[in-house]
Amino acid sequence: MWGSSCIEFYQVSSINEMMIKLKINNTEIQVEKGTSVMKAAQQMGIDIPNMCWNDELEHFTSCMLCMVKDTNTGKLLPSCSMQAVDGMDILTDEDEVIESRKTALELLLSEHVGDCEAPCQVACPAHMDIPKMNRLIAADKLDKALEVVKRDIALPAVLGRICPAPCEGACHRKTVDEPVSICLLKRFVGDNGVEPEISNIQKTGKKVAVIGAGPAGMAAAYYLQLRGIQVKLIDKNMKAGGMLRTAITDEVLPKEVLDKEINAILKAGVLFEGGKDVSRKEFERLKSEYDAVVVATGAIKENPEDFGLKSSDKGIEADRSTYQTSDAKVFAIGNALRSSRLAIRSVGQGKEVAYSVIQYLKKEKVKGEPRLFNSRFGRLVAGEFAEYLKESVDEKRKSPANGVQAGFTKEEAIAEAKRCLHCDCRAINDCKLREYSDRYAVDQKRFKTSERRSITKQINHGSVVYEPQKCIKCGICVRLTERYTERFGFTYIGRGFDVVIGVPFNEELEKGLTKTAERVAKACPTGAISLKNK
Secondary structure (H helix, E strand, O other): OHHHHHHHHHHHHHHHHHEEEEEEOOEEEEEEOOOEHHHHHHHOOOOOOOOOOOOOOOOOOOOOOOEEEEOOOOEEEEOOOOEOOOOOEEEOOOHHHHHHHHHHHHHHHOOOOOOOOOHHHHHOOOOOOHHHHHHHHHOOOHHHHHHHHHOOOOOHHHHHHHOOOHHHHHOOHHHHOOOOOHHHHHHHHHHHOOOOOOOOOOOOOOEEEEEOOOHHHHHHHHHHHHOOOEEEEEOOOOOOOOHHHHOOOOOOOOHHHHHHHHHHHHHOOOEEEOOOOOOHHHHHHHHHHOOEEEEOOHHHHOOHHHHOOOEOOOOEOOOOOOOEOOOOOEEEOHHHOOOOOOHHHHHHHHHHHHHHHHHHHOOOOOOOOOOOOOOOOOOOOHHHHHHHHOOOOOOOOOOOOOOOOOOOOHHHHHHHHOOOOOOOOOOOOOOHHHHHHHHOOOOOOOOOOOOOOOOOOEOOOOOEEEOHHHOOOOOHHHHHHHHOOOOOOOEEEOOHHHOEEEOHHHOOHHHHOOOOHHHHHHHOOOOOEEEOOO
């Protein structure tokens, strides 16, 4: 009995000697000796940002993003490599820590050369994912391409005929020779793709009235309806369409094209009531019967004060990001704000206002459509043309053989879509650098002191692409290829500020990554190494 108690005592003592206590954000935690501060924080559910950390590998302090503060010493410490010590008092979210992380990110961005979103997408007032549409057309996946387009543009066949194409003005291909014919490609998809099936919409029980059935109102109605909100679309004319129906000739915009896309919106479940003028009394009734009202007509703009809405000489006053008016329940878009003949802008506002209305209905802070940090490097230079053409075709811009009014044939559309340079980042949706840059509201240009590095692309591999100028030298790829015993793998080449990461002995990328390509691409925090099929 005595011997058993002694054994238990020494076992407990031994366990206690293996454990330490520390505080993280004023909460005490007990961890094993040798545990890093980062791992200790993770055990508490605290996410400390990091770029060079990988669970498979030994720590390697390089990004300096995981800094925390030890209040006992007042010093900032890298949590990935600092072992937890008994009695430590750590803060992970103090102002000095946050500023340190922001500075670390801005230093990393000073040498990171790459666009998150392609310039064409940034220039599009509806923010449509143009490169993805192009890739799907090039692969002859028209239905999927239409699905992508309609996430942002409710009337692609219509706009493909009348849009002045600001996206084409920003297209990187324009610097090489001529821009991709984005507008005609969008039209082709709208004309020939099968409408995405609308199903499994979770009804919210909320109702919204949209006044004005022009491009802005129809887009707002469509995107609200898709999110489970019952929409009533009201217009003074008997048919929806607004100026699209009354101010554009059939030669430019055939009525059957317009009606087809309007019917797709109504098929989503939107209720339409035409031939109805909205008076002040009717406006008040709509406000009382509906959970929110979207004003998308210039008619109310003429006397907004009569409807209890603040206005200027241009139209109804509304927040530029959320479109919320002086009446929190009322939102204004399109010609209700100011006269504009740019239908793509109105359609974009219709999509954006849906986010704001939903936030309002959920009693959340109304912020509008979420937009992430977007790295940009500017125009291509002549020496980079060949690099970008590696993922494209060296062909001139296509024009429809049967004339612009006829549009592209399928063969012409596929050929033109292949001219896209794949300017968007393949890791756009899972890039740590982008995520953290957005979280800490960084300034990409803060530490820019010289001309940017010229972009190169290594595509001579079956499954991955390597873009060295996006690399932040975290070393994860170097350590992974070493761990999994690649014959060549990746290594640091050069010294000091000129160091780069690449395959040693000038070997091809295919030889460097023979068995770890997918693993390395998934672990890369910046999209410098990425899978080709993205």
